Amino acid sequence: MSLYTAETKRLTKRRFTRLFLLGTTLILLAIAAGMFFTNEKVGPSQIASAQAQAQQDFQRATEQYQRDQAACQAPGANPASCEGMYQPTQDDFQAQWYMPPTFDFRENFPDMVTTLAALLALVAFIVGASFVGAEWSSGGMMNLLLWRPQRLQVLGTKLLALLVLFTVLTVVYSAIWTGIFVGIAEARGTTDSMTSGAWQSIALMELRGLALVLVAAAIGFGLASLGRHTAMALGVTIGAVIVFQFGLGTVLSLAKVKFAEAYLIPVWMIAWMDKEIKLEDYNSCNYSSAGGCQPDSLTLTWPMAGGLLAGIFVLIVGASMWAMRSRDIT
Amino acid sequence: MTAVLEIAGLQKTYRSRKGVRRALDGFDMVVEAGQVHGFLGPNGSGKTTTLRTLLGLITPNGGRMAILGREVPAHLSEVAGQVGAIVESPQFFGNFTAQDTLSLLAEAGDVRKERVTAVLELVGLRDRAKDRVKTYSLGMKQRLAVASALLKEPKLLILDEPANGLDPGGIREMRSLMRNLAESGMTVVLSSHILGEIQLICDSVTIISAGRRVAAGSVADVLASHTSSGVKVRLEPGVDMRGAVELLRANGAQVTVEHDHFTVGNAGNPAQITRILAEREIYVSELTPTAADLESVFLQLTGTAPVEGRNRQVDQSAVAAPTGGWGQ
């Protein structure tokens, strides 16, 4: 217990941790402010103005059409050019497309949850890596082991302190984030469609976000502990991201591998946060008389993504614990 | 007296991509309670490796170790609270202050908070305790390291080169600190290259060379059993010293040339020197046996005395004690 409190203090005392959390907070506030100022509430006057504008554009398009018709039917012109001409209809100018952006909580907030989770996951990764990486490279870990010769306990307690801190942070940030956007929706949009079922699904999504943050923290921590250096963890990740995003993506699509996106990390993150993602292969055709050509599709679901996250977590934490147990500390 | 520290037949082989290196090769060591024990050896002889193994930082390939009567590493966590240690200039996380660093260690090790202030005072860092460790000088970092080792009021204090980077005043303070600690019942194991210092403060020593013990016992015993057979030779003024030195070397003597005299390291029978020189009509004006000091015993035992015209490489040290003298 004393080790746990000491590690929590060590983690929160670090300027690195504090700076990153401050930065995250500022970025989140900027996003919230942006959403506040780019959305507005929709009332009768906005609807009326959107309808008027739609009507006006429809009118203008119709006049243009009539002018073009007259031009091509005029003597001397080529009448064939009239044939492809399209007559605009009222349906092509729907009032809803002329509405100002408005923040519909049920529709727009899930993206904000994903944004928060992704940002916190990134910070958790970096803070986790630097927390244990700096300990290894500065020799602090060796000093600590002279005090507490139980290696697994020491590393495990550090990891626990990190995960608990990020659990608390994510829960607090999620609560505030939700509160802020309820406020934004009330001022600049609507929360009308929020049923208790919708709230539950938001809460579950935030819970999945928490899992994502914790896995990211553990991966950063595990990699830095394996490599005994912060730079090592960051290097591996940047390498992995480059290889995955660009290299692998290019190679796979050149090789015409089906569903090449399934090898990309962000696709899995979206599958995890949004519960599923549907990948389609536009080179295929499943003909049906009703719908014509339907592409092959592959649906990645959140249990699949969850399995992947759990697998990576177990693999990296396990490897770092095993290395901690057996290696010479010099 | 009881042994606080016992090591028998310790083996350690480092393996890396470049091959294997045998750092410890059946090393033995015993330290009695209440003593200040010097742990000496040339660079790369295995001192730090021994201490790291003892403290559970590296796994040995063989041998037995016990601290305060308990087998380690098996029971290390039981005795860890009674062992304070610094291993080869420990580094600390640079952005924390000395105060924070020690407080966190104290908390992790269940030590009373008041100890932090007490040890900072003891090593002379009280007024700089709120500065970040990054801004410390080498000697200040070393003092902080000693403070961290003293924090838990250990029964056994293990210090690997504690004098590294200390100023003369600091070395003297360290010396009296060690003496006081030993008088209060603490056992101190001290590795150092400053042999004059060791001779002043240590009750007993262990000398290691190439991973094996080459001498052990009280300082007086070690000096007595390896009495230097060296003699200092001064010639009549104006006599060519070089000729005499070459003559003696040709006869197998180990000669070290000084400014106005030379010493013969292995003169079992000093009369031999006068006879050889007198045959060539070179006469000696002074012939005094040199008193054995720890340094010469160390150089002799480890075979690391500098030889003119040769650059000794770090791994060139004696594996077993050299035998016999010259001229007997």
Ligand SMILES: Nc1ncnc2c1ncn2[C@@H]1O[C@H](COP(=O)(O)OP(=O)(O)OP(=O)(O)O)[C@@H](O)[C@H]1O
């Ligand atoms: N991590 C390591 N990997 C490989 N070899 C090592 C490692 N650490 C030490 N050695 C080797 O083990 C031998 C003993 O080293 P050690 O550090 O114990 O020497 P030392 O007696 O403390 O020397 P010094 O007086 O210079 O501090 C040396 O030959 C060294 O090169």
Ligand SMILES: [Mg+2]
């Ligand atoms: Mg050393």
